[in-house]
Amino acid sequence: MRPVSVHPFVRRGACAVATAGILLAGMSAPASAAETDQLWIAAPPEKNLEAGGETGTPVEVGLYHDNDNFTVTEGRLTVDISGIAGVADVTWPENCAPTGTTAVCSVPEVPTIGSDYTPQVLLKVRAAEGAEAGAHGRITYAAIATGGPQGTLEAPRDSFDTTVTVGSGPNLVLNGLAPIGDAQPGSGYMVPFSVTNEGNEPAEGFTLGMVASHGLGFDSAYDACVYTQAGGVDDAPSSHAQCTFDQVLEPGDSFTLPQPLWIAVTGHALRERLDVHVQPGGGATDIDTGDNYGIVAVDAVNTADFSVRGSKVSGAAGETVKARLTFRNHGPAWLGNLGSGDSVAVVDFTVPEGVTVTGVPAACDPRTADGGYHPGRLGAPRYVCDMPYWVLEDAVRTFRFSLRVDTVVPDAKGRVALKPVITGTGFPDDPKSGNNQGWVTVNPAPAA
Secondary structure: OOOOOOOOOOOOOOOOOOOOOOOOOOOOOOHHHHOOOOEEEEOOOEEEEEOOOOOOEEEEEEEEEOOOOOOEEEEEEEEEOHHHOOOEEEEOOOOEEEEOOEEEEEEEEEOEOOOOOOOOEEEEEEEOOOOOOOOEEEEEEEEEEEOOOOOEEEOOOOOOEEEEEEEOOOOEEEEOOOOEEEEOOOEEEEOOOEEEEOOOOOEEEEEEEEEEEOOEEEOOOOOOEEEEEEOOOOOOOEEEEEEEEEEEEOOOOEEOOOOOOEEEEOOOOOEEEEEEEEEEOOOOOOOOHHHOEEEEEEEEOOOEEEEEEOOEEOOOOOOEEEEEEEEEEEEEOOEEOOOOOOOOOEEEEEOOOOEEEEEOOOOEEEEOOOOOEOOOOOOOOEEEEEOOOEEOOOOEEEEEEEEEEOOOOOOEEEEEEEEOOOOOOOOOOOOOHHHOEEEEEEOOOOOO
């Protein structure tokens, strides 16, 4: 099963679900990837319902497919609720046609998992009358669609379901978090929010966690909070606040911080986020954890000047020389793809004439001259090197290649180009595109 996931704050190796269509400009997928596609169902693995609750809990379900080389339409999602009889009732959306305990939901256009994806089917599920805490059952799904290499796609059978459980207890809900646009570096901004207990039992105290990305800081300090710094080689730096409040929240009660929360937007801020999470104390389980978490996106008015350069090397026939490709962020801002985990950029290196690559950095993958699949790591005519998902405001990263000089070709040049991971997106925060290209020159001609 390939579920869609939303990353609170990415860790090394975490990324958005990859699609075969997300390719570099000027590159092509291996033939096997270009000719295949797969339909998937995105559904929550579990949902908790409040016993006796009057409002339905949303269960968001959707369809997506892998390969944007194909257009996929006429998606039909079959939802079977026979497994929750006596446990929960479902209110169907307009794009679903129910018959008994099943419904077929229409998805006219099925996207890939990139920025176009949003769940297309919104079920409202509430505990059945008389259902007691602990009662549970499964909603199951199946799907087919038109498109793909064979004309029809089918999601893997018996692979997608949502376990629904009736519970009793507190249900803490975060309210009021809103994005901040056009934030000015060096300024402070207030972040209002509240916590409301929408459950049917008191919350005997609760904890509040906040994570601020590298370009943000906490201007407010509370006695109930412990502040720490995190990050390192693998993870982007961030500021953490872990707060414990003893206040009892009865059903219907709300809480706000003793003083308004202020965050600082630093001089190296760009695309930032403040993650907020709340959970009941005393070992209690929240009835619905889906509304315990929120993100404040903070878009700062700033730039990050990326550049790349090659190097000049010389060697006689038979000798091995070392060539360097150097990425640099001149700032003033850092950049982190904190939600997707995508590389901030790739360095695309075309090998100069007359040499063979005999040593390759671990982050670099071989390609054919036109960007396709190359079977061996050494001796390829082209290489693509991944940057991390984040770079600091003064980051420098060097990729070192070993080149064996087979034939001395005076002034042989190989292009080094900085490219976005997703075709056509560019670098919208980079004010100087002219320094996004350089050259590796082997046996440069003497200066005139």
